[in-house]
Amino acid sequence: MSLKITLRDGEKLVINGAVVRSVGRTEVHVENHVAILRGREVMNPYEATTPARKLYFACMMAYIQPEQIDLYRDQILALLSDLLDALEAPEAKAACASFARKVALSDFYRALEECRGLLSYEATALSRDPLAA
Template sequence: MIVNGTPIRFRTKSRIELTAHARFLFGKQIMPPDQADSPARRIYFALQTAYIGTDTERPCGMAAARTFIAAFQRATTSALAREILDRALAAAEADDCYTALKLVRRIIRHEDAVLGQQRPAPTPPRPATVSPDRHP
């Protein structure tokens, strides 16, 4: 099967192996627009757009991510959160949005803890689902 120009080999019922680089998210990794309702979640959604959006949407997603990250960094008192966001932005600008999204999930958990919310952040894939040497 080929998806988005990428050959996919089904190894088991629930495991696939990507044989070429692909931009993909699945399941709980994907944040619907209506869930981008907090500063950290807006950062995630912008980076998600920069990662899996269309050719037209991706630059807009990066621009929005830069804006949201700068605003979050000005507002937070957490030096660690600022450092994680610096790393996330650097990863995204190096076209490693997958890593950037993983880092921003940490910021979402931090934000939820600070605000006393108990909502799940988008989740990374389970190790058995995607081979670590084949992640995007």
């Protein structure tokens, strides 16, 4: 079974680290297992300005650059430790534990989903929009 992705004109897609931009409305069918992120899921390095954002960025890089997994896993563990030290809410700590389980299983795409919840929590704690850099 293939994965069907529909892209708007100019929308970006990262496939195994390669950035692809659609020209016109485009439909892509992926027939095998690859690391894929839609443009809205991609964070630029200059946007990684808070503990949760740095964690998201390191996890994203581990997902799209598996050949450097050891480097990124070490960064993720250090950043997660720092974030856990800063968090007080039990639900945020539980999200960190769920994130850590997914990273331990090398399920980085689902770890990114979990980390988006941490971005929202952090943004609320800092009283700002989670998607604004």
